[in-house]
Amino acid sequence: MKQKSxxxxxxxxxxxxxxxxxxxxxxxxxxxxxDEESKSxxxxxxxxxxxxxxxxYREATLKECWPHFPEGVPVNYFMLVRSLNVGACExxxxxxxxxxxxxxxxxLTMLNCYRSMMGNExxxxxxxxxxxxxxxxxxxxxxxxxxxxxxxxxxxxxLQSLTAIDLGWNRMGIEGVRAFVDSSNLKKLEILNLxxxxxxxxxxxxxxxxxxxxxxxxxxxxxxxxxxxxVTALANSLGLKHLTKIYLADNDIGSDGVxxxxxxxxxxxxxxxxxxxxxxxxxxxxxxxxSPSLKKLKELxxxxxxxxxxxxxxxxxxxxxxxxxxxxxxxxxxxxxxVTALANSLGLKHLTKI
Numbered sequence: 001m002k003q004k005s006x007x008x009x010x011x012x013x014x015x016x017x018x019x020x021x022x023x024x025x026x027x028x029x030x031x032x033x034x035d036e037e038s039k040s041x042x043x044x045x046x047x048x049x050x051x052x053x054x055x056x057y058r059e060a061t062l063k064e065c066w067p068h069f070p071e072g073v074p075v076n077y078f079m080l081v082r083s084l085n086v087g088a089c090e091x092x093x094x095x096x097x098x099x100x101x102x103x104x105x106x107x108l109t110m111l112n113c114y115r116s117m118m119g120n121e122x123x124x125x126x127x128x129x130x131x132x133x134x135x136x137x138x139x140x141x142x143x144x145x146x147x148x149x150x151x152x153x154x155x156x157x158x159l160q161s162l163t164a165i166d167l168g169w170n171r172m173g174i175e176g177v178r179a180f181v182d183s184s185n186l187k188k189l190e191i192l193n194l195x196x197x198x199x200x201x202x203x204x205x206x207x208x209x210x211x212x213x214x215x216x217x218x219x220x221x222x223x224x225x226x227x228x229x230x231v232t233a234l235a236n237s238l239g240l241k242h243l244t245k246i247y248l249a250d251n252d253i254g255s256d257g258v259x260x261x262x263x264x265x266x267x268x269x270x271x272x273x274x275x276x277x278x279x280x281x282x283x284x285x286x287x288x289x290x291s292p293s294l295k296k297l298k299e300l301x302x303x304x305x306x307x308x309x310x311x312x313x314x315x316x317x318x319x320x321x322x323x324x325x326x327x328x329x330x331x332x333x334x335x336x337x338x339v340t341a342l343a344n345s346l347g348l349k350h351l352t353k354i
Contacts, residue, residue: 006033010042018053023080027064030077043077055082055109062086062099070098083110087139090115096122100129109134114166115142123149127156136161141168141193150176154183164191168220172197174206181210189213193220195247204230208237218245222274228257235264244269249301250277258284262291272299276328285311289318298323303330312338316345326353 009029016022026046033039050058060081066074070091086099096118099105111132116122123145126132138159150172153159165186177199180186192213197203204226207213219240231253234240246267258280261267273294280288285307288294300321305311312334315321327348332338342348 006038007042010046014046014049018057020057020059023050023053023057023059026080027060027077030075031064040076043080046077046080050080059083059085059110062089062091065104070095074102074104078104079107082108083112084108085112086116087112087114088116090117092117093119093121093125097125100125100131103131105129105131107134108132110137111135112139113143114139117143119144120146120149120152124152127152127159130158133158134161135159137164137191138162139166140170141166141195143170145170145172147171147173147176147179151179154179154186156185160185161188162186163188163215165189166191166193166220167197168193168195170197172199172203174199174203177203177206181206181212184212187212188215190215191218192216193218193247194224195220195222196224198223198225200225201227201230201233205233208233208240210239214239214242216240217242218247219243220247221251222247222249224251226251226253228254228260231257232260235260235267237266241266242269243267245272246270247272247274248278249274253278253280255279255281255283255287259287262287262294264293268293269296270294271296271323273297274299274301275305276301276303278305280305280307280311282306282308282311282314286314289314289321292320295320296323297321299326300324301328302332303328305332307332307334309333309335309338309341313341316341316348318347322347323350324348325350327351329354 006029010026013022013026013029030039030042033042058081062069062084065078065081065084066072084105091099096113096116122143123140145167172194204221204224226248231248234246253275258275280302284305285302288300307329312329312332342354
């Protein structure tokens with residue numbers, strides 16, 4: 001009788017609208033399923049029905065998939081999971097090596113290892129794993145990864161399907177950047193986050209000259225000590241002309257760098273630009289307002305850039321920023337005149353958040 005009710009509940013859950021909650025409920029059902037033989041039938045039955053579900057909904061934590069990790073073995077319903085979250089588990093290089101050698105990872109398309117304390121050795125283990133060839137997205141932030149680990153990632157033949165890599169808050173140096181730009185294994189990469197790696201102008205210049213990163217759509221360079229030189233290289237890059245989102249917050253970019261971005265004919269596809277916490281100034285704000293290359297821009301962040309009331313007036317009066325739906329202007333001493341200019345702007349009538 002219990003088996004029948006389990007199958008009835010399973011059919012109900014599989015018939016629901018795909019969501020993370022529904023998938024969690026399916027995993028919870030299998031966790032409490034007592035009869036192993038009928039459970040295996042249920043898992044196989046679920047595989048077919050879950051095929052149409054987006055992979056991002058088929059997410060589970062390491063604890064849900066492997067309760068006694070690193071001891072024992074994963075649960076048999078691990079095969080249903082497509083996105084594994086190991087974030088903040090701090091399993092270290094040893095734990096990552098155990099994980100990397102597990103055939104249960106064969107079906108994964110997304111892996112979150114944020115703050116796992118893996119270091120170079122852990123990333124090398126992932127890069128050499130033959131069980132991650134279907135991976136398209138990996139999150140590796142805050143893992144104390146240096147150039148050695150970056151090189152292993154860039155040279156991996158097993159991770160050539162990756163379209164998104166998050167390497168924020170690691171220790172990437174120039175050699176790590178060089179490994180990335182020289183790698184022909186990362187040609188499918190669309191999203192790259194290097195926030196907090198301090199690659200500076202030299203590193204950004206190398207990214208800009210790469211012929212292997214042509215597919216990039218999003219580039220995160222917040223807090224990298226980037227100045228006008230690096231941003232100018234980015235603006236002049238032919239290889240990165242498909243970028244739609246650039247994050248450059250909390251760097252050292254002045255009006256010259258902002259002008260280079262505004263004048264670039266290569267960045268006409270931008271829909272999001274984050275320049276918060278730089279030194280844009282009035283001249284930079286005017287350059288952005290006058291840029292015909294930014295007509296597709298929907299999100300613009302200029303908080304903490306000292307653009308003042310004159311800079312805000314230029315943006316409010318722009319005929320090129322009509323597509324903006326969001327703008328951030330905190331900490332800019334805009335005054336009442338700046339606020340009034342924004343409120344009366346005809347060009348910024350699509351704004352939904354300020």
